[in-house]
Amino acid sequence: MITVHLKKLRRRIEISSDEERAIRDSVAEVRHVRADQLLIRSGEELNSSLLLLEGWLARSKDLPGGERQVTELHVAGDFADLHGFTLKRLDHDVTTLSDCRIAVVPHERIREITEKFPRLGRIYWFSTNMDAAIQRELSLSLGQRSAISRMAHLFCELYVRLDVVGRTSNEGYEFPLTQRELSECLGLTVVHANRTLQELRRRGLIDLENRRLRIRDRRGLEGVAEFDPGYLYLEKQQL
Amino acid sequence: MITVHLKKLRRRIEISSDEERAIRDSVAEVRHVRADQLLIRSGEELNSSLLLLEGWLARSKDLPGGERQVTELHVAGDFADLHGFTLKRLDHDVTTLSDCRIAVVPHERIREITEKFPRLGRIYWFSTNMDAAIQRELSLSLGQRSAISRMAHLFCELYVRLDVVGRTSNEGYEFPLTQRELSECLGLTVVHANRTLQELRRRGLIDLENRRLRIRDRRGLEGVAEFDPGYLYLEKQQL
DNA sequence: TCTGGCCTGTAACCTAGGTTAACCGCAAAA
DNA sequence: TTTTGCGGTTAACCTAGGTTACAGGCCAGA
Numbered sequence: 001m002i003t004v005h006l007k008k009l010r011r012r013i014e015i016s017s018d019e020e021r022a023i024r025d026s027v028a029e030v031r032h033v034r035a036d037q038l039l040i041r042s043g044e045e046l047n048s049s050l051l052l053l054e055g056w057l058a059r060s061k062d063l064p065g066g067e068r069q070v071t072e073l074h075v076a077g078d079f080a081d082l083h084g085f086t087l088k089r090l091d092h093d094v095t096t097l098s099d100c101r102i103a104v105v106p107h108e109r110i111r112e113i114t115e116k117f118p119r120l121g122r123i124y125w126f127s128t129n130m131d132a133a134i135q136r137e138l139s140l141s142l143g144q145r146s147a148i149s150r151m152a153h154l155f156c157e158l159y160v161r162l163d164v165v166g167r168t169s170n171e172g173y174e175f176p177l178t179q180r181e182l183s184e185c186l187g188l189t190v191v192h193a194n195r196t197l198q199e200l201r202r203r204g205l206i207d208l209e210n211r212r213l214r215i216r217d218r219r220g221l222e223g224v225a226e227f228d229p230g231y232l233y234l235e236k237q238q239l
Numbered sequence: 240m241i242t243v244h245l246k247k248l249r250r251r252i253e254i255s256s257d258e259e260r261a262i263r264d265s266v267a268e269v270r271h272v273r274a275d276q277l278l279i280r281s282g283e284e285l286n287s288s289l290l291l292l293e294g295w296l297a298r299s300k301d302l303p304g305g306e307r308q309v310t311e312l313h314v315a316g317d318f319a320d321l322h323g324f325t326l327k328r329l330d331h332d333v334t335t336l337s338d339c340r341i342a343v344v345p346h347e348r349i350r351e352i353t354e355k356f357p358r359l360g361r362i363y364w365f366s367t368n369m370d371a372a373i374q375r376e377l378s379l380s381l382g383q384r385s386a387i388s389r390m391a392h393l394f395c396e397l398y399v400r401l402d403v404v405g406r407t408s409n410e411g412y413e414f415p416l417t418q419r420e421l422s423e424c425l426g427l428t429v430v431h432a433n434r435t436l437q438e439l440r441r442r443g444l445i446d447l448e449n450r451r452l453r454i455r456d457r458r459g460l461e462g463v464a465e466f467d468p469g470y471l472y473l474e475k476q477q478l
Numbered sequence: 479t480c481t482g483g484c485c486t487g488t489a490a491c492c493t494a495g496g497t498t499a500a501c502c503g504c505a506a507a508a
Numbered sequence: 509t510t511t512t513g514c515g516g517t518t519a520a521c522c523t524a525g526g527t528t529a530c531a532g533g534c535c536a537g538a
Contacts, residue, residue, distance in 0.1 A: 059375075138378050139300075417515060
């Protein structure tokens, strides 16, 4: 049930059976949550972290005027707010983008397992550092890439991340975001996100319908994205 | 000599004298480096982390076409690549923006102190999570704020961060970046960074000359930035 | 069955910021 | 002392992406 998370970890790191047990035992509860729910509000005090088992989440930040930026998307296997373990409150919101299954991991259990298994502590630290790497790549996109390159890049990244946890099939994946939500990931308006999507379709790179993304030409898509998966740290790590 | 780092830590967390000693002992060497040097190249294997004692560093990422985005600035007291302890290679470069004094902390020592002092482990983890929070705020800036608001925001953030380590004086601070480098932080062209700077000057909010930033109207500057320092986690933490 | 709201799609128009190309001042190098 | 090159500045012009507005399809709820 928490298997998808172990799958993500094991893609990068060896996990012993003791460690696996500790991870499995850390889950206090599994919750089912509908789409479009605010799970964590920026600033509220936290004493547990959320491990996404199924569905999509977003971390987002708002400006006083209402403009919203999604700073990271989360898919099955991701911890949405493991950084909350040390920060104790977040500087962003966490919302569901689809119906979700979510494991709740109390901070005291994270604390126990990191003290008992220092290596697991490093693994979780590594995991928040990987999140930061994904965010850095987003900054590069927002600051320097064109709209079409940015969108292509996001689709490439998600393909790799979903593939790691077995959520891709015949060159595509379920993509439950509306165009408004997609535009909030990319720092674009909905209108321009729509134009950009059209352009990717027109070039025969992707199709997006019925909440499913089909990648018709992955090389081509990676080309316009200038995609280099180095920042996803897919190789085996020594921790 | 490493005091500035302890100052930054102690602004947020209690550090015992044992912990302080462990931190001080972790430094293997102190290096002096000139401005505009590439300290760490993206992808190269790391076995130590760099603690900035004096001067300015930038983390930056480049596109194949040469466009550069600075994803974070570092000032005295900051670890530039503590995340390298778990990642073992970076997904970005680290360069000096001014002459710098830098302490080198071998990863094996970080490993020892985190195993011997689990609380220090959490403190360092916290510290990389704070970096990530700063990066998220940058994504919000790049994605949603106007050029002038973005630049004002950066100046406000740096004021707070420098103030923590006692690097501000009469409402200003040394700011060694060229306009080109500033523009790379903000996702703007040099020309537009210059225009934006003029506009902030014209509105009587700042002055920037001889590598020194003078904030003439902090409230006003925070206003155009819509600055809220929550993401800097300035309050005392329990770890 | 109707209705209202959200999502997608388009068109017309606008503007923030990019591009290109100068010029000036100054400091380091020759 | 001249030269060279970098940083800052400005102007003219351009374009990627924003804004506003509207229409059609779909679906959940009345």
